Amino acid sequence: MVDPFTLDFAALRCLRMVHDLRSFSRAAESLGLGQSSVSYTIARLREVFGDPLFVRQGGGILATQRCIDIVEQVSQMLDEFEALASPRVFDPGTADLVVGISCNFYERVTILPQLTRMLRRDAPGIRLNIIPSQVRGREQLKRGESDMLIGPIRIEEAGYYRRTLFKDDYVCIMDPENSLATQSLTMEAYVATPQVVVNYGGTFRSQFLVELERLGQVPNTVMQVPSPANLPDLLASTDMIATVPRRTAAVFGQAVTVVECPVQAEISIDLQWTPRTHVSVAHVWLRSKIAEASSRFAN
Known part of the structure; x- marks a missing residue:
């Protein structure tokens, strides 16, 4: 023995x-x-x-x-x-560490650009390792592959900390030449129109889909993709539409036309972490910077 x-x-x-x-x-x-x-x-x-x-x-x-x-x-x-x-004293200007963050396309185009500028200015020695969470954020946190999870998938079980950063709603995007681009979408037209649905590579269901199911409506899904990243290319010169968070649509600029979605649903973006980093002064500071970078989206 x-x-x-x-x-x-x-x-x-x-x-x-x-x-x-x-x-x-x-x-x-x-x-x-x-x-x-x-x-x-x-x-x-x-x-x-x-x-x-x-x-x-x-x-x-x-x-x-x-x-x-x-x-x-x-x-x-x-x-x-x-x-x-973990150290009890932290100086952002001299800090030298790597922090893993699990997130997806939405968080990478909304929060990370501002966060990156803040870190390069205040803490250039902090290096971020960004990994796609898809629907595996909880497991990534548990295994220590990441230190923080940013996204809409909420971990309900005990042993995780959470801070809500901001909320968003949904809009419909389409090719500017789509016949629906110049009119308001009714629920009848919305569910009948061919739609590209983002499934985020797993079992996660966007809140607009949950709300549609509650209303007894089924979208005309003709394609599913794991990420919204190339939606403008997929929608170009087609009759298809896609339903995405409003701030995702803003990233695509003039490549798409944005129309209000007839489905009233909301997405909540949360920052989550574990006891492993909860009292770390470096991580406490970084979480405050993530909240600060997200504050311009808070209503």
Whole structure:
């Protein structure tokens, strides 16, 4: 038996990473370690806990129930220790750190440009690692792949902090030559018109779709795409329309015509994070800057 008191936080963090990623190699890459180091660490943990922790299943690995229980109990301890070890003094002008932010197209074109200008002016040593969240923001936060999540998908379970940044509503966009571009859209015309729907690459449903379902209406969806980034190109010279947040439409400028959407629905953009960074003075400062960069959108 290995003396459990010879273990350190690095070993427990390694266990959590293998558990979350379900892969020794991906955990090694995420932690910046060799795969042999991860294998050795898991072997020691197996001896300490008297359990295989992971078993082979098909082409991957599956955590045992004992492993699941251990990770659940040590996760809060790891987050609290990281928060405890974070510096209590922070000078933006001399700060040197990397912060991961999960977000999607909407947040990248609304919040990040202003935030970037603020950081280059006040904290040039802070480097941002922007990763697409799609519908995986919660998992990215939990695994430590990102430090913050910005977007409309709200994490309801305990253990996450949240701050609402601003709200937006929906409009319809279309090619300027579309016959609907010069008239108000009725609900009847709206649901009948061929529409490109942005599904954000997962199971997330935009609020206008939720509201349509509540009203017993079904849009004439002829195409689904994971991102609104190239909607102007898709809509060009067609009879199709797309429903997007108003501030997304503004980014496209004269490439599209904007018409008020007959569906009354709202999108809420939230900033979310975990206890791991909650008391970090650097992250507290950065979250305040994100809120400041978003303030021009707040009603």
